[in-house]
Amino acid sequence: MMGQRILLIVGGGIAAYKSCELIRLIRKSGGTVRCVLTEAGQHFVTPMTLAALSEQQVHTSLFDLKDETEMGHIQLSREADLVVVCPATADLMAKMAAGIADDLATTLLIATDKPVLAVPAMNVRMWSHAATVRNVARLRADGVTVVEPDEGPMACGEYGPGRLPEPPAILAAIERHFAERSHAAAVPPTGIRTSALAGRHIVVTAGPTHEPIDPVRYIANRSSGKQGFAIAGALAALGARVTLVAGPVQLATPGGVRRVDVETAREMADAVAHALPADAAVMVAAVADWRTAEAPQKLKKDGSAPAALALVENPDILATVSQSRDRPRLVVGFAAETNDVIDHAVAKRARKGCDWIVANDVSGDVMGGEANRVHIVTASGVESWDELPKDEVARRLAMRIADAL
Template identity: 65%
Template structure:
């Protein structure tokens, strides 16, 4: 009989701590066991008695328990677990983890563990966006800790923006993904490792599960799909992009161990396993979502963003009046790729896509110079590429071009991610 997975849940001091009660219920419902470590500040929001009743296990609160520490409890707690989950991970906890501080039970066991760790941040929007917090997040990801991206919305403090704790169901789904991830060691044993997601592209893994995940600790930002630019409540300006190439790239990057944020226009595709998805409709919304997701180590701008939008949107459906309507006045949309190239948090490797129908290489070379990115992936969309299953691309860089024959989009994604790994190695 397979031994049930065991979660060690570290609860930080934030108002979102109340949601851990539901998370514990979901963990138990899934057939796993859970033990809680409650920080001193976390105890201001939830009680040990509540957590003990829900988890059906003793709750640990102090490093100075004579019984526990006589048995080196802070080490044993982490070694018994298959996954350590910090929820909510406050700005203070994240800062201590990034700096290697060990001044209480929670931070000591986190420093002493070799068990996979998953952090679920929750804090005020200004704290989340602060440069210090973003530096800490980058360091933690580089250290191999999986950090979920917080949700965006209204907060208890009355402000709006990124920083909300994700719903318990979303956290539980990510816990399952992290637990499914494993690699085979040289002695044949299987060991869990965060971020090694078992997502499969067309039945074939992008990277063999027994290999080191080369993008571990890297944040990859990807845009995909079209944008819809409203004219009136029933009409919009759009294009034929399906989003399939961008979603395949998100899956391949996640398989390689990256933390992936996928900003998706209006498409009907399932989110790849372990990928953080942000849905948008317009170019302006996509630009904001891209900037909100920074910093990123690598950005791949695959989305086919509409060049133009209606200068003004009618609040009512525009009716036929027997004569030709007034010409539609258009205004230019932001150039998200070029703007990202000039951004103070410009990703270290910035890749753009170019959909062309003629003079593919020449137009892509001109776009590379104009946009200020590092690579352009040019594809000929004169056939059925937009919405189709295959793609034929040219990789344009400052040193030359590389032509790839027509391949299934998941294979194009795998090859491009492999090329990125080679570039940053």
């Protein structure tokens, strides 16, 4: 981060105190920080504190005559390399999503031509409210990077997702942004498509599946869908017509991608079958291997639950596609493993009949994380890629698919 300039917008929430430590970490990493403190944020931290930590003037008002004469909010919004909103409250994100510009912070955000990274912090019910879910999806669709909040106890006494991540985790997200930016040097600029996959139809699956047990419970896994969505976007950027069959995730649809939402493994299998024929299929989804016979009522602790929970094997979507009459020219499977990753991937490729297996170790925090270390298993052998941002894994895999087709 040496020399990178961060414009830090501090919103009004109890977690605003963590912005002080974030400033220290950014500067320790070689970056510089200029702060904008909202009116609500001033109830939690003071301009003097932020100024002392950043060694820069702190800006608080859109109508500061001195600031507007010497710099102006337009210049302030564009002189940074990255705009970070931390904490991003429900109110602030709602204004960002709606394009409201009624104070210095929101005016800067709508005037900036630089990337924006938002770090939400709010009550668990506010985070899960339909309006917030909609606003987060809108921001992501607009190109804003929204960091997932932590889960845990909150100042209000409730527990759940909505906590501001700890400053080292926020710094890691900022560093990933700059790492991805440097990797993107070989990627076509945003909005510009190449023709490497023009005329090709590619089916991609992503995310988990949810298998109902009864009206209130289901079997699931920790897949975030991020890698699959990134791959769908990278393929579309190369000119492919992409059908993305997505399990239940809260992610914005990549540009130029047709999305089909499903919940269960059987629904995903049906959606994939309807999407064929295709030139390639990239099966990234973490499909549940088993389901139960769904109970019509909530199961009780009366001894009946064990019999009702007998597991039934789900459709094997990867094997079905690999062996179908409409088999794509290239079938790529994914293998999430916790041990003996390459050995299991080699065996899976032979068992399923697919062309490639992309394997990764999910024993850590890969599922839901922003980076991946993968092994590409083909008939020719194994190629391993060091840990990379998921967007870069997607770009490399898309280019490799283009070469194969």
